[in-house]
Amino acid sequence: MLQLQFQGDKHEAYVRITLNQHYRAVKEKRTGIARPSRDGAVTFTEGFNFKLALAHVDVSSLAFHVFQATAGYGRDKLIGKSVLGSYMFARGKALVQWNTAIANPMEQSQQWHVLSE
Structure with missing residues (x-):
């Protein structure tokens, strides 16, 4: 669940996920468009x-x-x-989650992260 700061009256969002190597995009995927629930939260599943x-x-x-x-x-x-990435790209919780996911490749890894602008 995510509380997003929308502008205007259209409150729909999606996430674009990009796998980068050496700062170059290698693969890109995208979620479907999510609409907020009655309480205003947007959930991506x-x-x-x-x-x-x-x-x-x-x-x-x-x-x-x-x-x-x-x-x-x-x-x-x-x-x-x-x-999320190696030490070259991420610090703190993002680096910890990356290392956890790499160490356990067949397990799901979920964690909340703060969005930056």
Whole structure:
């Protein structure tokens, strides 16, 4: 569950997840559009898998960009982002979750992260 700061009257969001290696996008996936519940919370319940060679772990990261969906052909508005990755890309809880996920490749790893702008 996520409390997002929307602008305007359209409160729909999605997350774009990008696997990066050496700061270059390798693979990109996206959630469906989520709408807020009665209490205003937006919930994303999708899971994604990325294949990552052990040799690329130290130069890889996952970037999560949360966008507010807009109507028409306008650009969707970036609400915030978070990056998980090796020591080159992340610190604190993001680095801990990355290391936990790499150490346990067949297990789900879930944790809340603060979005930055």
